[in-house]
Amino acid sequence: MPPTSVAHELDDPEVVASPFRAAIGRARIEALSGSGPVLEQHRAAAERPAFEYRLVKRRGKRSAEVAAWNDLGRKGWELVGVTDRHAAFKRRVARRVSR
Secondary structure, X not given: OOHHHHXXXXXXXXXXXXXXHHHHHHHHHHHHHOOOHHHHHHHHHHHOOEEEEEEEEOOXXXXXXXXXXXXXXXXXXXXXXXXXXXXXXXEEEOOOOOO
């Protein structure tokens, strides 16, 4: 078969596409439209909040701890847990989008 007839055959809308060509076509459409499973997962991850965590060793004096914890609260830290020796805090941080 001459190359011109192959090229004509590929451009012919009546030619049935192979599963491979169909998958490539769908991937191209998803990429150009900005959708698809990989992009959706990336968007979902970008929309989830990100946190940083901090452990503070307890000193024993409740009044000193409460004052320090209130200061952390004013800075955006949230108390999420207390043990005999530590207090755990977290706060939301802005996600950095890397490109």
